[in-house]
Amino acid sequence: MTWTLDQERRMLRDSAQSFLTERAPVAHLRQLRDSADARGYSPELWTAFAAQGYSATLVPEDHGGLGLGLAEAGLIAEQIGHTLAPTPFLSTAVLAAWLLRRAGSAAQQAAWLARIAEADTVMALAVDERSRHRASAIETTAVRDGADWKIDGRKLLVVDGHVAQAFIVAARTAGGMALLLVPAGAPGLTVERTVLVDAHNAARLAFDGVRVDAQALVGGVDTGAALLAQVLDVGRAVVSAELLGIADEVFDRTVRYLKERRQFDRPIGEFQALQHRAAALFCDLELTRALVRQALQAIDQGASNAPLLVAQAKARAGLSADRAVQEGVQMHGGIGMTDELDIGLFMKRARVLQELFGDAAVQMDRAAALAGY
Template identity: 50%
Template sequence: MIAESLGRTLTPSPYLGSSILSAKVLIDGGSQAQQAWLPRIAAGDAILSLAVDEGAKHAPSRITTRAERAGNGFKLNGAKAFVLDGHVADALIVVATAEEGTTLFLVDPATAGVEIERTVMVDAHNAARITLTDVAVDADAVIGAVGGGEALLDGALNLGRACAASSLTGAGDQAFKTTMDYLRTRKQFGKLIGEFQALQHRAAHLFSELELARAATIGAQIAIDERREYAPLAASIAKAKAGRVAELAVQEAVQMHGGVGMTDEFDVGLFMKRVRVLNELLGDAGFHAERVARAQGF
């Protein structure tokens, strides 16, 4: 409900990156010292950012950032892109590949060799590009076990995908409701445009699709809460369905508003920008459709 409301209100919050993705990693694998961050995250006194993606597309299975042993710790080298709120993060959770496998590290942004460049997404969402050059961290920076980061990362990403699906559903639903209000008040050819049957059919179809997206999202959240075996599959179904439906909702909103739908004075354009960003975060509809197909043996 919170994630859906954030999407509905276009809230500029570090909720997804800090309170969901980063907190989930620390809850599942953090040491006692690392979990000391959790009360601060909950109180809004600290922001943590998960640094996983390295290119234009979400690809958590292709991590090129390296973690090489150096004395009692590691040296990190690589680059991360689209790190949510990374420029203001109090700590970074960096996904890297060690000799033993995928490993997660809790890194202080002030550590020598960490270079952070603020970037702004199309919806004005804060993000960062982070470069790691011989960044020295000790063994205590490892979250969980060395080489055991894949399961921690998957758990966080699946939860994040379900939450992103909720935000997409909220954004799409609000764009739909805004459009319905417009259809009930805008007159053309001497009558309300909502009286035209062609627009009524499109609105009815969109309403049905939004309900399907909401059902898929709720199903994914229940599966994750109950630790069902099919939870990763449910998260991908929800993200793919909500992404496609929200995209349809904002496109229809712009179309039914006409020219004013392209202006900054009308909110539908803002919803389109937010949906475009949420669609790409943690994998777009194509990424998750392929993930579902492979899980089903196709």
């Protein structure tokens, strides 16, 4: 693959960087957190996000989108990592858009894709049912009842679920796995908002005999398990890109501090021990960057080794982000432990993203299995 970004992708990256730096700096997240905002994100920012075309990245052109791929979505996610901007980008413009583009019926695509492109809706993928990611442990059921599906079960850590207008729910059936579109106001569905440690939001869902019609099925029951595995890898790859953005931003801030902070009449960045630690982290980030871009492009190309590359990228991105935020806290000294410094916010966001869709340990185990161990 080509490791150097072409002109179009550089323009997209630079545009997203400028927009988010101006419209959604870290102070934006602080304001939402400190005011206990009920939504946890700014609808005005989400609308402006769409005006730039970012929410339309994965939406096909015939539905008002840009028709681009995950390589481009990953560049936007990287910039979100730099500012910690809370938006429904991952849940709606990536996961829902990719699923509907890949397997949605003509009616589903007509009903939702244009709205996603225009940031006129929020959708959420509901998969996990335990405190830690384990897609094989899904116990929510979907049973055919006449022409309808009847859903019973529970879901945890549904990203943006508290504001979603529709959910794509993974449920076991007699014949396999179903992904079902469920409107937020469906009778029997209970939505409970949960505020995460990183000041972002998710939801717990309870399904008590929730009914949807046959047209709610995304894809088929026989292909549902494979489709779920694919969309989870899409999520892992884009989350890896956001983790890379977090690590890059913390590294840049830490290096600036090493150049500015003086001790014993010299910048602390002149001390060899700190130089070695910074150099090691820089090497980690370059390796992560290569793995993340490779994984994103592999999914776009439908490569047979895409799952392995995604597992490697998610593991490496999680470990690199963890190292970056820990080094950032330590090299900033005492102030690094305070809420006044933004480093702590990056640390909390990195921790949540590491757990989302499986942390480094889960991904390394998965990579070993995929490689034949």
